[in-house]
Amino acid sequence: MIVKKLIEKIEGEAELEFDFQDGVIRNVDIKFNLYRGIEEILKNKAPRDALVITPRVCGICNHAHLIASVGALEDGINRSVKKFEITEKARDIREFTLACELIQNHIKWLYLTIFPNLNRVLNIQESKNYALKAMYVSNTVTKALAIFAGQWPHSSYAVPGGVTCDPTFVEVMQAKSYIEDVIRFFENVVLGIKLEEFLAIKSVTNLDKLKGDFARILFMLGKNGFGKIGQSYDRFIVFGNSKFSMPGKATATTVSGADIKFVQEFEQEGSFAKAVKYKDKFFEAGPLARGIVAKEPVIKSMHKKYKDSTLTRVFARIYESAKLLYVANEILKNLRIMQDSCTLDSKIRLEEFEGIGVAEAARGSLIHKTEIENGKIKDYQIITPTQWNLANGAAAAKAMIGLRSENIASFVFKTFDVCSVCTTH
Amino acid sequence: MARKPKLLWIQSLTCNGNSHSFFNHSNLFSILSHFELIYFPLIETKYSLEDVLRKKVHSDILIIEGAIKEDLTKGGVNIKELIHHYAKESRYIITAGTCATFGGIFKQSEPEKISGFAFDKENEKEDILSLYEHRLISLPGCPIHPKWLSYVLLMIINRRRIPLDEKNRPQELYGFTVHTGCVRNEYFEWKIDTHGFGHKEGCSFYENGCQGPFTHGSCNKILWNDTSSKTVVGTPCFGCTEPDFPKERLFSTKTNMGIPQKMPLGIPKRAYLTVTGIAKSFKIKRLEKKVIDYEK
Ligand code: SF4
Numbered sequence: 001m002i003v004k005k006l007i008e009k010i011e012g013e014a015e016l017e018f019d020f021q022d023g024v025i026r027n028v029d030i031k032f033n034l035y036r037g038i039e040e041i042l043k044n045k046a047p048r049d050a051l052v053i054t055p056r057v058c059g060i061c062n063h064a065h066l067i068a069s070v071g072a073l074e075d076g077i078n079r080s081v082k083k084f085e086i087t088e089k090a091r092d093i094r095e096f097t098l099a100c101e102l103i104q105n106h107i108k109w110l111y112l113t114i115f116p117n118l119n120r121v122l123n124i125q126e127s128k129n130y131a132l133k134a135m136y137v138s139n140t141v142t143k144a145l146a147i148f149a150g151q152w153p154h155s156s157y158a159v160p161g162g163v164t165c166d167p168t169f170v171e172v173m174q175a176k177s178y179i180e181d182v183i184r185f186f187e188n189v190v191l192g193i194k195l196e197e198f199l200a201i202k203s204v205t206n207l208d209k210l211k212g213d214f215a216r217i218l219f220m221l222g223k224n225g226f227g228k229i230g231q232s233y234d235r236f237i238v239f240g241n242s243k244f245s246m247p248g249k250a251t252a253t254t255v256s257g258a259d260i261k262f263v264q265e266f267e268q269e270g271s272f273a274k275a276v277k278y279k280d281k282f283f284e285a286g287p288l289a290r291g292i293v294a295k296e297p298v299i300k301s302m303h304k305k306y307k308d309s310t311l312t313r314v315f316a317r318i319y320e321s322a323k324l325l326y327v328a329n330e331i332l333k334n335l336r337i338m339q340d341s342c343t344l345d346s347k348i349r350l351e352e353f354e355g356i357g358v359a360e361a362a363r364g365s366l367i368h369k370t371e372i373e374n375g376k377i378k379d380y381q382i383i384t385p386t387q388w389n390l391a392n393g394a395a396a397a398k399a400m401i402g403l404r405s406e407n408i409a410s411f412v413f414k415t416f417d418v419c420s421v422c423t424t425h
Numbered sequence: 426m427a428r429k430p431k432l433l434w435i436q437s438l439t440c441n442g443n444s445h446s447f448f449n450h451s452n453l454f455s456i457l458s459h460f461e462l463i464y465f466p467l468i469e470t471k472y473s474l475e476d477v478l479r480k481k482v483h484s485d486i487l488i489i490e491g492a493i494k495e496d497l498t499k500g501g502v503n504i505k506e507l508i509h510h511y512a513k514e515s516r517y518i519i520t521a522g523t524c525a526t527f528g529g530i531f532k533q534s535e536p537e538k539i540s541g542f543a544f545d546k547e548n549e550k551e552d553i554l555s556l557y558e559h560r561l562i563s564l565p566g567c568p569i570h571p572k573w574l575s576y577v578l579l580m581i582i583n584r585r586r587i588p589l590d591e592k593n594r595p596q597e598l599y600g601f602t603v604h605t606g607c608v609r610n611e612y613f614e615w616k617i618d619t620h621g622f623g624h625k626e627g628c629s630f631y632e633n634g635c636q637g638p639f640t641h642g643s644c645n646k647i648l649w650n651d652t653s654s655k656t657v658v659g660t661p662c663f664g665c666t667e668p669d670f671p672k673e674r675l676f677s678t679k680t681n682m683g684i685p686q687k688m689p690l691g692i693p694k695r696a697y698l699t700v701t702g703i704a705k706s707f708k709i710k711r712l713e714k715k716v717i718d719y720e721k
């Protein structure tokens with residue numbers, strides 16, 4: 001029996017087709033329909049124009065696209081035009097603004113997707129305005145982001161050689177206050193304990209210290225069996241190297257190196273989205289992957305007890321938000337604003353090269369590949385995190401197989417933080 | 426108490442950036458409290474997307490996000506047709522963002538099939554305008570500025586007439602250029618360039634491609650995220666509110682014998698050249714220097 005479901009209030013929409021046999025889901029077909037042809041649009045444009053066009057792939061992870069895009073240009077310049085390095089300051093500012101975007105994303109996911117949907121699946125009536133919490137965090141953390149990047153969404157402030165901004169301490173201190181506001185919210189509302197106290201927790205057995213919304217969601221998920229469902233391939237991949245991510249891959253919790261050259265895209269029949277595999281295998285990308293590959297003790301402990309279940313996946317994303325807040329705050333504390341913002345001449349000619357850029361977006365590793373010929377973009381390829389997770393047969397589909405209800409399955413699907421606009425682009 | 430106007434937000438071909446931009450508004454829930462929110466992509470309401478697609482809801486104020494594409498469907502429903510269905514009964518139709526207004530970036534992938542709701546780039550779509558012109562408000566920007574949208578919504582609630590220009594853009598927002606209020610104005614006056622990227626000093630008009638002086642919008646009057654703007658942080662304005670967005674070579678100024686090809690809005694070239702000649706004949710020491718000395 002085929003059951004169709006239109007999934008909304010993710011980024012865009014998706015249509016799921018569940019194939020039930022004897023009351024059990026045997027297969028799920030995932031369809032996205034919002035193809036916009038970004039890669040085609042980029043052809044023949046000036047190389048730097050990608051910094052303006054690619055953020056428009058996605059309204060929620062636009063900044064990650066910018067960072068991957070500038071990375072691709074810089075990689076190419078470094079390999080074929082001129083050796084250079086960006087300053088620590090420029091790198092820190094980029095990592096800071098990217099961290100802000102991830103926080104914005106994760107908190108929206110928690111309050112706009114997870115809480116309302118879990119309540120619906122479990123038939124819990126509540127009149128809390130979760131959206132208000134999401135708005136508060138998103139509004140505040142993107143203020144901090146915009147202080148450096150000019151605006152969110154759709155900044156293009158990262159350019160080959162660094163960043164366009166040249167902040168004074170006036171801006172840095174303002175940004176710091178915004179981050180501290182978000183930390184305060186986190187401690188009072190999400191965690192119920194101090195941020196550092198939470199980040200010091202290494203084992204599942206100490207999670208009973210948590211109060212707040214985090215405790216509530218873990219309790220609801222645990223009580224309703226979400227620690228036992230939603231398991232996927234148990235293979236994880238990360239390419240971004242930053243203060244909040246380490247590159248590598250893992251099978252269960254055994255970590256090893258990963259090389260981008262083994263990443264391959266595949267056409268999928270009847271879908272605009274291409275699938276992605278690493279050495280012919282599906283991997284999961286995102287906060288859980290980042291936690292596992294970085295060997296975060298509490299994530300390993302969760303994994304030991306609950307495997308790569310829905311509970312672990314949700315935990316990893318909220319845990320990462322806390323970690324990102326800590327990292328963001330540390331970056332501002334140590335920012336060396338006296339260094340140069342940009343170390344490359346803006347007039348340097350970009351004639352001919354190939355480059356690859358990577359960024360850890362909210363949903364996982366984002367890869368941009370650019371090929372420049374005669375001063376123009378000859379080919380541009382974007383591999384988004386959601387292609388890792390949401391292609392047919394990939395991590396999210398696998399996590400739904402074996403379930404007995406399409407409503408539960410849809411919830412499991414949404415815990416992957418689905419983004420249809422990125423998947424198809 | 427009078428019934429609250431129904432607010433319906435429909436997405437066509439989009440990146441969702443306008444939804445996220447508006448959701449970031451500091452006063453979001455006060456603004457929304459004046460309306461009955463029928464559908465908005467990020468917030469739960471009584472109605473599902475299915476209800477919207479099956480035409481089970483009603484609209485007084487229709488907000489369109491994203492470009493119109495002839496054959497775009499969702500859940501088997503043609504979105505262009507759906508938009509017209511709700512547009513017919515709405516008292517106001519707001520095109521939120523450059524895609525919805527003029528076609529925007531995505532138009533470039535299939536120019537014949539993709540356009541804005543009532544404009545196709547510069548060009549008026551007469552069949553549409555003849556139906557909706559008096560109810561239409563254009564709010565271009567990629568993405569839309571949250572406070573520009575809230576301004577329009579609150580003007581409607583307060584029953585004030587919004588002065589519009591020839592493209593149905595509110596004059597109070599688009600009568601200015603992005604150049605208005607930019608912190609780099611002093612450098613513009615004296616024609617001093619930024620000399621590359623990453624400097625708080627200098628203006629981006631001469632080399633880095635800043636389109637602020639001929640772009641309609643209030644980005645530097647009503648700051649982004651209440652804090653900043655592109656040009657403040659040294660990024661050129663890309664003219665994202667304009668019908669021809671995106672142009673080419675966005676990070677460099679097209680010049681003619683060293684003079685920017687495109688003049689500030691409404692300024693005759695002769696006037697510009699005269700002023701430039703005078704400004705450049707002086708060396709203003711203060712403006713040539715770094716503002717702050719940090720010990721390295
Ligand atoms: S105008 Fe810009 S922000 Fe709006 S949908 Fe189009 S690309 Fe996204």
Ligand code: SF4
Nearest residue numbers: 607628629630635637
């Ligand atoms: S940077 Fe752009 S907006 Fe700012 S003063 Fe110069 S031209 Fe005007």
